[in-house]
Amino acid sequence: MPSTAVVCAEDRATPPAVQRAQAARAGRSVEVPTGHHPMLSHPDLLAGLLRKIAAEHA
Template identity: 50%
Template sequence: MTGQPVGAAAWQDVPTTYLVCAQDRGTPAERQREFARKAGRVVEIEAGHHPFLSQPVVVRDLLLSL
């Protein structure tokens, strides 16, 4: 075995934000919302799978707000 056991998960100690893309056909929004349950903050936008291409200003503003 070449791996080591995980001793800590950073998301438990570092503030986290999950961006849900409501129009994503690759990963449905319901599934994304399940993933996002552990995040400290959830932001949902009307975008597909690549929001950084379809809504770059929204993604930029979100990143700058973190």
């Protein structure tokens, strides 16, 4: 099953280095220039990314 991890590069709650280590288990990772809750701070960015990922696997 394809998987993509989203790493929040400006996260102060979960350090990006920890996220990158966890993301290594996914098929790939994508970094976004957001804090901990991109769905609140950058919903359009996250929605666009999710649409793109979904289209690649359709």
